[in-house]
Amino acid sequence: MKYWIISLVPYLLVSCVVGDLFSKATRSKADERDVRSSVYDFIIIGGGTAGCVLANRLSAISDWKVLVLESGIDENIDFDIPGVPTREYRPILWNFRTERNGYSCLSRPGGACEVKTGKVLGGSSVVNDMKYTRGSKVDYDGWHSTGALASLDWKFDNVIEHFKSVEDNGDYDVLMNSHYHARGGEMHIQRFKHADRPIEIFTAGFTEMGLRSLDINTNAQEAIVNNQFAISNNTRLSTNSAFLKPVRHRKNLQVITGATVTKIVINKEEKSVDGVIYEVEKGKEKAAYSKREIILTTGAVNNVRLLHLSGVGPKADLKKHNITQIFELPVGLNYQDQVTVGGLAFALNEIPEVTEAQIINDFKTWFQSRTGALASRGIGQISAFIQLYENYNAPDVELALEGNFIRSDKFMLTNVSVHAAEESNLPLAYYNLVNIHPVLLRPKSKGKVMLNKRNPKYGRPIIQANFLKESEDLDTLVDSIDIALQLLDTKEFKKTEIKFAPLDLFPCDRLSNRDQWNCISRHYTKAMSNPIGTCRMGDNSTVSVVDYQLRVHGIEGLRIMDASVMPTHVRGGIFAATMMIAEKGAKMIIKDWKETNGHYYNRR
């Protein structure tokens, strides 16, 4: 039953590019004609969340020839059904995992936490939860903390226009606040219409605890949020469907899927970028050349792999692989991911059994009219943002809710593992269990990404995530679990038969209270797969990889414009922030080449 979705979705049986090419691949000697046809003004590496926004903006200038190289397959309609958790579709995922460390992820398979990001046109915006949360003003203002003049550009008041220029908000009560929201952009944002009984109960419970129902994107400190999602007509709107698909016909735009870039070719003397090497087929290398700029948008993990393979990174790390260093930069350091924990779940009662016939019918309904159970995310539609500490006038934790259906007699959940409780089996509208994931929005612990030891080119990069290394992170998680548990004491919950679900919490089952939650947090740690920071922006090449114009320090013609440039997390998801970074970045590129005539890059 676990993979029932797959059987309904034939497109998913796509094999990934794997292998041990590392060995003898030689660069093909392209003839003159081939070389000329593979010259572009801009090459975008990675057609993900940010890459698709950039492709749209840069190709709008008709005399610029733009190439997008994406490792994954093209997106299709099956990934766009809101009620289906696409994060379970392995064929469109990069399945990374963290290194064992002895203090977090202990009881996860292999003692490691999974980090999954999208490997498909649209990237993680095809596999994410679509929640539109921007984070708080203090987060963006904090990116400016060193006081460098150029960083002023990233203060909240200076980035709000870029959030708005891609936004098309479909909820009028939200849109009324025109300081924060807008219409007319490519990315349609809207709430789901459907609200079930548990949504009402949980909302009432949180309200009784003192949370107000607010738009979290207006710098609210705390709220019970009826989330807005990246959807249009109850269909997922990835950045591919919103930004790239509508302009794929442009003659100056070329998109190649199944194309994995393996090297950025950098002239060692001039420290300037010439082009890229990519592979559509195992071992068959192709080249593309850039006249103006290359923009790297392969996400916070893959960016590190590609830059290290290209000779950009810490000398010691490159030396292990005999890679000649071209420029010393802290690429891969400052890795951060938001982190949460499994094991806290409530069991609902009186939920009818779901039949396979009903589910098949739900699929038909969605395909015909975009309505029904698949036009819903169930309890995931709401979340609570909580401020635990007074310092910042902003939330520290999101209590993210996730429904799941467990087949178990009378909900005797004692023998249900944390893993089983989290693994979504049915469309999200069907659930008898609610997992409460307290998400650490601003983790203190930082990690590092490096090349795979044996297979640097194709093997999973090493992620030393160091989750919960800083004791503050653990304390915040446990404090927020206390708050979540208060739901059970509300009058609203007492009216119902919602109960604490006694999952199998081995080896923490014999402990109690704080000791138990400390233990659970260390054993059932969970990565949110919102990695950032590995190519952070900043003042100079000692502390950062890119400057505030997102140009790689010391290397001409190369920028990075995705989640990896964020120095610290924003107090929400990072999907909206990533689109903003790409939008703002595109404007920088256009300004540099159109208004100042390539002032920064006048080498050709």
Ligand SMILES: Cc1cc2nc3c(=O)[nH]c(=O)nc-3n(C[C@H](O)[C@H](O)[C@H](O)COP(=O)(O)OP(=O)(O)OC[C@H]3O[C@@H](n4cnc5c(N)ncnc54)[C@H](O)[C@@H]3O)c2cc1C
């Ligand atoms: C399961 C999940 C749920 C999430 N839910 C939310 C949410 O609800 N709200 C929210 O705000 N955020 C959410 N996020 C986070 C957010 O969606 C992502 O962090 C963000 O979209 C990342 O964007 P990006 O452009 O940096 O990278 P990506 O969107 O991951 O794009 C990188 C692209 O580059 C491609 N690529 C990689 N290497 C190569 C190569 N060598 N050659 C060619 N192409 C390559 C990849 O295949 C991919 O398409 C979620 C993330 C996940 C994984």
Ligand SMILES: *[C@@H]1O[C@H](CO)[C@@H](O)[C@H](O)[C@H]1NC(C)=O
């Ligand atoms: C690096 O080069 C040295 C000397 O040529 C060799 O002994 C070593 O095995 C190489 N290491 C790798 C990872 O290729």
Ligand SMILES: *[C@@H]1O[C@H](CO)[C@@H](O)[C@H](O)[C@H]1NC(C)=O
């Ligand atoms: C939504 O999609 C369905 C199915 O394709 C279509 O019949 C309907 O007209 C669409 N509605 C809107 C408002 O676009």
Ligand SMILES: *[C@@H]1O[C@H](CO)[C@@H](O)[C@H](O)[C@H]1NC(C)=O
């Ligand atoms: C849990 O499983 C074990 C062995 O499978 C069984 O002996 C025990 O009764 C079960 N406990 C509950 C509460 O179902």
Ligand SMILES: *[C@@H]1O[C@H](CO)[C@@H](O)[C@H](O)[C@H]1NC(C)=O
């Ligand atoms: C780099 O910037 C940091 C602050 O961001 C500063 O402390 C450091 O002195 C700078 N280093 C150099 C070499 O300028």
